[in-house]
Amino acid sequence: MAVRVLVADDARFMRQLIREIIEPEGFEVVGEAADGRAVVEEFTRLHPDIVTMDIVMPKRSGIDAVREILALDATAKIAMVSALGQEALVMEALQAGAADYIVKPFKPEAVIATLKKVAEKER
């Protein structure tokens, strides 16, 4: 059965790119969110297996959204999407309970490997 993924990023470009990287590899993108509030709402509605979470988003940061989702469901699996220069924020997200992270610009094989690892993690 396909791993169900919710993709959160304020850039359509990035949401589309993640979708195109992971869908041929057995992941199913079940939803997209363009801000930190919508991702929490979509998580509650869709119950995905994994969330890919951009850090810098409108309305609520990706890190705040991680905390909120994990408060709703402590077993949620979240992979942060970060860019160069965001090391401190990634550390904060991992400490908040995010399972792992991927870095922009994406190396497709690293994105897939990370999401497979996250999907297999026990929570």
Added chain:
Amino acid sequence: MDPVKYRNLFLEEATEHLAEIGRALLELEKDPRAGESLDLVFRLVHSLKGMGASLGYDAVSTLAHRLEDRLGGWRARGGIDDADGLPLLFRGLEGLERMVREVRETCGPPAPDPELVAALGAAAEPAPRKKLPPQPARVAE
């Protein structure tokens, strides 16, 4: 990755972002401590950096990264607190607009603007680097 499709997505989204940045800079001109406008410009510049890097447009990602660093400093200090701040931001916007125009006209990567990057970097504070857990190796075939 289909380069034409993603170039078009970049052009569409970057054009929207630059228009929004322009409006936010006008707000900052009225009030250099307008936190929401500063946050908005930071987020949009960050987004341009990611898209530029994904397409190999190093000129875009380098300029956006420098702008992001400066914006990060201003956000931390509660507003644009130096005299050259706003003029630099407007120059940054013009630089990014020129680059996006060049992508549209040539369908290739735009030329860099080392002078502007240097001007932005002159007073930028380098962010402390933290060591992260390693990324996974390639997926086994």
